[in-house]
Structures are given as C-alpha cells and as structure tokens.
Amino acid sequence: MTTTTEPAVTTSQERQSRNPPGTEATKAMGGPGAQALRRRRRADALFSYAALTPAFIILLGFTVLPFLLSAWRSVRNPAGEFTSANYERMLNDGVFHQVISNQLVYTAVTVPATIAISLFLAVLGTKVVRGRSLARVSFLAPAVLPIVAAGTIWVYFYQPNFGVLNGIARAIGLSGVNWLGTSDTALGAMMVVAVWQQAGLFVIFYLAALLTQDPQLREAARVEGTRAWTFFRRVTWPLLMPTTLFIGVIATANSFKQVDLVFVMTQGGPSDSTNLMLYYVWQTAFGQFRQEYSAAITVMLVIILLLIAIAQIRLLDKRIHYR
Amino acid sequence: MSTVQLRGMRKSFPSRSGEVEVLKGIDVTVEDGEFLAILGPSGCGKSTLLRLISGLELATGGSVSIDGTDVTGTAPEKRQLAMVFQNYALFPHLNVQENILFGLKSRGADKQLRSERLTEAAGLLGLDELLERKPSELSGGQRQRVALGRALVSGQRLVLMDEPLSNLDAKLRAEMRVELKRIQRRIGLTIIYVTHDQVEAMTMADRVLMMSEGRVEQLAAPEEIYSTPATTTVGRFIGSPPMNIVDIPADSDLAYLLPGEFRDTGATLGVRPESVELHSAGQPVPGHRVYLAEATVLVNELLGADRIISTTLADDAAPTTGRRITARLEPGRKIAVEEPVSLSASPADLHWYSRNDGTRMNLAALQAA
Incomplete structure (x- = not known):
C-alpha cells in the first residue's frame, strides 16, 4: 500500500517557493x-x-x-462710504430687541420640546405591535404637510369665535381665549404648531436609532434587575446622543429659519409679539425698504447661528459615543 | 445552593401556519454546583430553553423551579441568576468597570461592596489593566471576560451562558474553556451552558443534555454520552468524525451481521470510526473481531495524530451500496485511494438501534461478548 498523491503536492509547493513574488522586488x-x-x-x-x-x-x-x-x-451708506450706522441703530431699535427676545424664547422652547416629544413618540412607536406602519405614517403626516397649510389649519383651530379650541373651552364652561390675537398667548400658540409640524420627521430618526440598538442590552440589564427608567437614562439615552445632536442642530436651524408660520398665522403681531428674526429681516428689507439695515440684521443672525452651532457641537461632542 | 428543576417545559411560537412547537416537554434537574451543557444542532430549541430558565421568555407549559421555589411566572430580575450572552451584550458607551458594575449600581449596592466585588472579579479574570477601556478597544477574548465579570460580580450562584465562546477563534476558545472551568470550580457556580460545539460540552460539563428538535435525546455524563449514545442522533452528533450509522433491513445483504433478536425486524448498526479496522481484501479477519463488509477506499486524510479513511461499501452489496464508513487509524498506516479493503470491528463496539425511532437497544448477548 503506497500513497501516490503526496509527492505531487510537494513538488508544486517547491515550484512556488523557488519563484519569489515579482511585485515586492519592483516596489523596492x-x-x-x-x-x-x-x-x-x-x-x-x-x-x-x-x-x-x-x-x-x-x-x-x-x-x-x-x-x-x-x-x-x-457697512456702507447709500453714498458709498463706510459706516457703522446700521449696527448702532440696532442698539436703539426696540422692535429689534423684541424680535431677539422672541427668537431666543422660540428657540429655547421649540428645540427641547421637539426633542422630548419626538423621542417620546419614537419610544411609543417601538412598542406598537399592531398597526405599526399606520402609526409610523401618522407620525410623519404633519411633516409632509406644507408649513403654510399646517399654519392655516391651526389658524382655524385657534379662531376665537368658531375655532375648535374655544369650542371645547366653551363646552366645558370656560371663556375662550383669542389665542393668536393676544400678545401673551400668540407666540406660545405658534410654538405648538411648529413643534407639532416638525416632531413627526424627527420621530422617524429616533425610531431608526432605537431599532438599531441591540435588544440584548435590555435583556442583559433586565436579568441584572435594572428598572426600565434606569436603563433608559443610563443606556438608551446616551446611545441616542448622536441622533439627539443631529436633531438639535436641525431644529435650531429650523427655529431661526421660521417665517412661514409667521406669514400665515400672525404677520408678526399682535404688537410684534410673534415677530422672529428672519421675518424682521424680510420686513425691514421689503416692507420698509431699509436694505442696509436688513443686511446688518442678517449678519447678526449668521453670527448668532454660528455661535450656537459651535456651542452645541463643543458641548455635546465630548459626551457622545459614536459607534 | 442553586438547583434548577424543569418539569415538562413546553414552548410554542405563533407563526403564519399556526403554532410552531419549539420545545416538546423537557424534564431535567440541575444539581447545586453542577456544570450542565445543553448541546444540540442549531434550531433544536436549546437557546429557547435557556431563555425560559432566565425568564426572558415565558413557557407555554411546564414549570421551572430554582432552589425549590416555583419561578415559572417570575420576572428575570427576581430569579437570582446571572446570564452571559453570545454577543456579550456590553454597553458600548461605558468602560469595562462601569459595564461590570452596571447591575450592582442600578440595584443600589453600596460603594464598598461594589469595589470589593470589582477587585475580586477583575483579579480572577485578569482585567485589572483594562478597567478604563471601552468595549470597542477590547479584543474578543477580553470582551468575553468582561461579560463573564458582569455575571460574577452579581453574586448569583446560578449562571446561564448562551454560546459564550462561539465568537472567539479556536485557540482562544480552548484557553477560555480551561479558564471557565477553573472559575466555576473555584466559586462553586451552577452553570447551565448552551452550545452547539461538542468539544465545549464534552470538556467542561459534568453532564450533557443533548437536544434535537425540541426533545431531550440523552442526558448523561460526557463519557457515557460518547461510549453509549442513546439514539442514532446522538451518535451522529458527537464524535469527530461521528459514529458510522448503517441501516440494515432484515432482507439486506448485510443481514448476516444482525444479532438473533433482530433477524426478523432488521436494525440500525452504529460503530465509532476508531472501532473500525481495515484489512486487505479477501484476507481472513482475526478471530476476535467481527467481519463487517467489503469496501473501497474513497478518501485518505491525515489529521496529524490520526488518519481518517473514508470508504464506501463495495458495489455488489446492493441495497447498502454507496454507504460511507469512516475509520480512524494510526497516522503511520499506508493506504491507497481506490484500494479494496474489508472492514472489521470488535463485537463489543457494535451499537444497535431500533430502525423505527433510532433508540438504543441493549443486548444481553452482546454485552456478554
């Protein structure tokens, strides 16, 4: 009994080792x-x-x-000379001060509210078993609506005489409120619409991020006796940070870009209580034909946005775990 | 104390075509300090069984008791056990120390206990220098040890493991097998260990629970499961290469092999490769061995310490033609491919199984021989 295959194998190996690979020689x-x-x-x-x-x-x-x-x-006056007059004017412009304060309130409320609501809905969305796709489509519905249409719909909700909100208020015996016609409530009413309008889109981002998280992490924590809230706070939320940063930046940008709702719902009124920066830029440029002043406000707007963007990324980047 | 008792465990999952029964009644008692391996091919329900014990999944029928207390409907956190997952389930944003202490911290254990347990576990697993690292900065073996550390610091005596070594390379797996066994002995843990790797089951376990298609095939010590497989399924699964299984109907050409009791019914013959011997064709077989059949050598593989010869039964053996029989021989043997040989085995090495359900049939006559 002899083996016949093995010698053949050894010769082919020898042949290979005798020829050194050509590429290495040429590279050197x-x-x-x-x-x-x-x-x-x-x-x-x-x-x-x-x-x-x-x-x-x-x-x-x-x-x-x-x-x-x-x-x-x-920085130029109509005569073509350099001037700082447009920036000096900002210091004494009461409307501009009102606009800045409106804008800061609007951003400080809508951004966290959007994050909180879209995250809440996304967490709910992951728990839905029946009618999952229906739920997801209904989350997205407000976001696919044109902002102008959304604003118009809500104007009817807020309408003091036959609007839905006051209808309900009167039905339970309360006196209605002129939501958009009162300085105290107008900005708040508009912020509700803005959050409602944009949260749906961000729900989709949060849903996607939540669904990529390993369900075994929750199981491992359950076996160790971690309560649902502790797990959310210590695992789910930190792992969602990249998504939250993204949503935060987009929502902040959206809040500064907001003109559509102002146009449709209030035109900045009553008494400039809903006047936001971009709308004021438009007003000064095309309503009052003070284009140099409008340009100066635009520059201020860009500077504010840059500062916020730098702060957001600096602050959050350290605390974010990217996979 | 950590004993686990399973009684008639059943589990079915709903599917499009009705219910699919994954576990069809499992009974087993795991003793305190025992290392039980649940072994079976993928899809046999072994992971599901582990999840039922952990409480992450609820049984359709039957009961689970831990330390004599019925926990069938109890939530996992109240079951007094720890679990190690196949992909480790480490929290990617937390470092090794935070990962290990996560459970203790979220249950509000005090600081001193936490640092004591951490020092102990880190020392035992050699993690001292890695405590500040994130999981992404660890190798597979290190991640595995962190997952193990998390189970150890919980202080639970019952640890469930779901294929914990399957993501490691062969060398590391061999090291971790030794390590795991050492830790288990040292602390006196009760471990229920799910695996599809027979080597892990055979080397680490005190007893092996072999499963197939939702049923227990055999529950026995590793030596016994190897030497006397209870069914043909066990014989085919355990051993490398596995047991040769040849179906011999009563009217077949190999019927002469059948012991007296099975002459009319036929039987299935099982014989381990190391029990098979090759002889030159036509030569008489030594008296103490049983002549099996004529065969032709098909493949000859040298695996270092062994030589594995695959043969196919000779052409004229009509109904059994093409049956493969493998033999494990010493590496020095020279055997040519296509060579005709005759096969033999010692009578004590022949295992007989029912042709109907593949269960083992013990023969008084054979045991005497």
Missing part, C-alpha cells in the same frame, strides 16, 4: 509598479475633487457669496 526599486501606484493615487484625488465641485459651487455661490455681499452692504 521604485520601478514600474511604484509609478503605476502614483498614477492611481493622482487619478483618485482628481476624481474626489471632481465629485466635490458641484456641491462646492452651490455652497460658494448661494451661501458664502451672498453672505459676504450682505456684510459688505451692511
């Missing part, structure tokens, strides 16, 4: 192999720049350039 000498590698790297870099160019042009042409033009315009 900087030969044609290295040249091809350099060419390849250059081609890769060129392609990367080419792919970036369209986005770069749009960013430059529609964001950076207009901002620089606005900044230029805000």
Whole structure:
C-alpha cells in the first residue's frame, strides 16, 4: 500500500517557493509598479475633487457669496462710504430687541420640546405591535404637510369665535381665549404648531436609532434587575446622543429659519409679539425698504447661528459615543 | 445552593401556519454546583430553553423551579441568576468597570461592596489593566471576560451562558474553556451552558443534555454520552468524525451481521470510526473481531495524530451500496485511494438501534461478548 498523491503536492509547493513574488522586488526599486501606484493615487484625488465641485459651487455661490455681499452692504451708506450706522441703530431699535427676545424664547422652547416629544413618540412607536406602519405614517403626516397649510389649519383651530379650541373651552364652561390675537398667548400658540409640524420627521430618526440598538442590552440589564427608567437614562439615552445632536442642530436651524408660520398665522403681531428674526429681516428689507439695515440684521443672525452651532457641537461632542 | 428543576417545559411560537412547537416537554434537574451543557444542532430549541430558565421568555407549559421555589411566572430580575450572552451584550458607551458594575449600581449596592466585588472579579479574570477601556478597544477574548465579570460580580450562584465562546477563534476558545472551568470550580457556580460545539460540552460539563428538535435525546455524563449514545442522533452528533450509522433491513445483504433478536425486524448498526479496522481484501479477519463488509477506499486524510479513511461499501452489496464508513487509524498506516479493503470491528463496539425511532437497544448477548 503506497500513497501516490503526496509527492505531487510537494513538488508544486517547491515550484512556488523557488519563484519569489515579482511585485515586492519592483516596489523596492521604485520601478514600474511604484509609478503605476502614483498614477492611481493622482487619478483618485482628481476624481474626489471632481465629485466635490458641484456641491462646492452651490455652497460658494448661494451661501458664502451672498453672505459676504450682505456684510459688505451692511457697512456702507447709500453714498458709498463706510459706516457703522446700521449696527448702532440696532442698539436703539426696540422692535429689534423684541424680535431677539422672541427668537431666543422660540428657540429655547421649540428645540427641547421637539426633542422630548419626538423621542417620546419614537419610544411609543417601538412598542406598537399592531398597526405599526399606520402609526409610523401618522407620525410623519404633519411633516409632509406644507408649513403654510399646517399654519392655516391651526389658524382655524385657534379662531376665537368658531375655532375648535374655544369650542371645547366653551363646552366645558370656560371663556375662550383669542389665542393668536393676544400678545401673551400668540407666540406660545405658534410654538405648538411648529413643534407639532416638525416632531413627526424627527420621530422617524429616533425610531431608526432605537431599532438599531441591540435588544440584548435590555435583556442583559433586565436579568441584572435594572428598572426600565434606569436603563433608559443610563443606556438608551446616551446611545441616542448622536441622533439627539443631529436633531438639535436641525431644529435650531429650523427655529431661526421660521417665517412661514409667521406669514400665515400672525404677520408678526399682535404688537410684534410673534415677530422672529428672519421675518424682521424680510420686513425691514421689503416692507420698509431699509436694505442696509436688513443686511446688518442678517449678519447678526449668521453670527448668532454660528455661535450656537459651535456651542452645541463643543458641548455635546465630548459626551457622545459614536459607534 | 442553586438547583434548577424543569418539569415538562413546553414552548410554542405563533407563526403564519399556526403554532410552531419549539420545545416538546423537557424534564431535567440541575444539581447545586453542577456544570450542565445543553448541546444540540442549531434550531433544536436549546437557546429557547435557556431563555425560559432566565425568564426572558415565558413557557407555554411546564414549570421551572430554582432552589425549590416555583419561578415559572417570575420576572428575570427576581430569579437570582446571572446570564452571559453570545454577543456579550456590553454597553458600548461605558468602560469595562462601569459595564461590570452596571447591575450592582442600578440595584443600589453600596460603594464598598461594589469595589470589593470589582477587585475580586477583575483579579480572577485578569482585567485589572483594562478597567478604563471601552468595549470597542477590547479584543474578543477580553470582551468575553468582561461579560463573564458582569455575571460574577452579581453574586448569583446560578449562571446561564448562551454560546459564550462561539465568537472567539479556536485557540482562544480552548484557553477560555480551561479558564471557565477553573472559575466555576473555584466559586462553586451552577452553570447551565448552551452550545452547539461538542468539544465545549464534552470538556467542561459534568453532564450533557443533548437536544434535537425540541426533545431531550440523552442526558448523561460526557463519557457515557460518547461510549453509549442513546439514539442514532446522538451518535451522529458527537464524535469527530461521528459514529458510522448503517441501516440494515432484515432482507439486506448485510443481514448476516444482525444479532438473533433482530433477524426478523432488521436494525440500525452504529460503530465509532476508531472501532473500525481495515484489512486487505479477501484476507481472513482475526478471530476476535467481527467481519463487517467489503469496501473501497474513497478518501485518505491525515489529521496529524490520526488518519481518517473514508470508504464506501463495495458495489455488489446492493441495497447498502454507496454507504460511507469512516475509520480512524494510526497516522503511520499506508493506504491507497481506490484500494479494496474489508472492514472489521470488535463485537463489543457494535451499537444497535431500533430502525423505527433510532433508540438504543441493549443486548444481553452482546454485552456478554
């Protein structure tokens, strides 16, 4: 009994080891192999720049350039001389002060409220078993509605005589409130609409993040006797931080971009109680034709946004665990 | 004290085509300080059984008792047990120390107890230098030890493990097997260990619960499960290469092998590869061995310490043609592929099983021989 296959195997191995791989030798000498590698790297870099160019042009042409033009315009008077008059005017403009304070209240309330409500709905959404897709579509419904339409619908809800809210109030024996017609309630009423309108979209982000979390983490914690709330606070919430930062930045940007609801619901009134920054920019530029002043306010708006963005990222980045 | 008693455990899951029964009545008692391995192919219900014991899943029927208390409907946190998961289930944003102490902290254990337990567990598992690291900065084996540490600091005497070593490479797995057994002995833990790896079950367990399709195939010590498999399923699953199983109907050409009792009914023959011997074709078989059949060598594999020969039964053996018989021989044997051989085995090494349900049939006559 003899084996016949094994010698064949050894000879093929020997043949391989006798020929040293050619590539290593050429690499060491900087030969044609290295040249091809350099060419390849250059081609890769060129392609990367080419792919970036369209986005770069749009960013430059529609964001950076207009901002620089606005900044230029805000420091020149109609005669073409440099002046700081537009910025000095801000200091004494009572409406502008009102607008800034409205804006800060609006941002400080809508951003956390949006985060809290969308997270709450998302957590509920993960627990839904029956009619799961119906629930998700209904979360998203307000977000696909045009803001103008949403605003108009809510104007009817808030309407003092035949609006739904006052209808309910009267039915249970309370006197109604002129929600949008009173300085004390108008901004609050508008914030409710804004949160309702944008929370739905963020529910989807939170839902996606929650569904990617490993369910075994909860099981491991359950076996160890961790209560649901403790688990949420110590595991779920920290792991959602990247999503929360994202939502926080978008919601903040949305709050500064808010003009649609102001247009449809209040036009900034009553007595500027719902006047927000972007609406005031529009008012000064196209309502009062004070375009240099409007440009100065725009510059202020950008500076405030930059500060907030830097603060948000600085503050949260350290506490975020990215996978 | 940590004993576990399972009585008639059943579990079915709803599916589109009605209920699917995953566990069909499991009875087992796990003694205090015992290492029980639940072994079976994937989908046999072994993980489900573990989840029923942990309380993460509730049984459809039957009862679970831990330390004599019925816990069938009790929530997992009240069952006095710890669990190690297959993918470790470490919290990615917490470092090793926080991960290990997570359970104690959330149950409000005081600081001194926490640091005592941490020092103890970290020392035992060699985690002292890794306490500040995040799970993403650990290797697979280190993560595994952190998961184990989390189970140890809980102070529970009953630990459930769901394939804890399956994500490690072969060398590390061998090391962790030794480690795990050492820790279990040292602390006197009761461990219920789910695995599909027979080596883990055979090397670590005091007893092995072999499962297949939701039923217990055999519950016995590793030696017994190897030497006397209770069913053909166990024989096929345990051993590498597994037991040769040949179905022999009463009218087949191999019927001459059947002991007297089975001459009319036929039987299934099981024989371990190491019990099979090869002889040159046509040569007489030594007197103390039983001649099995003529065969042709198909594959010859050298595995270092062993040589595995696969043969197929010879052509003229009509109904059993093509049956494979593997033999484990010493590595020095020279055997050519395609060579005709005859197979033999010692009579004591022949295992007989019912042709109907594959259960073992013990013969008085065979045991005497």
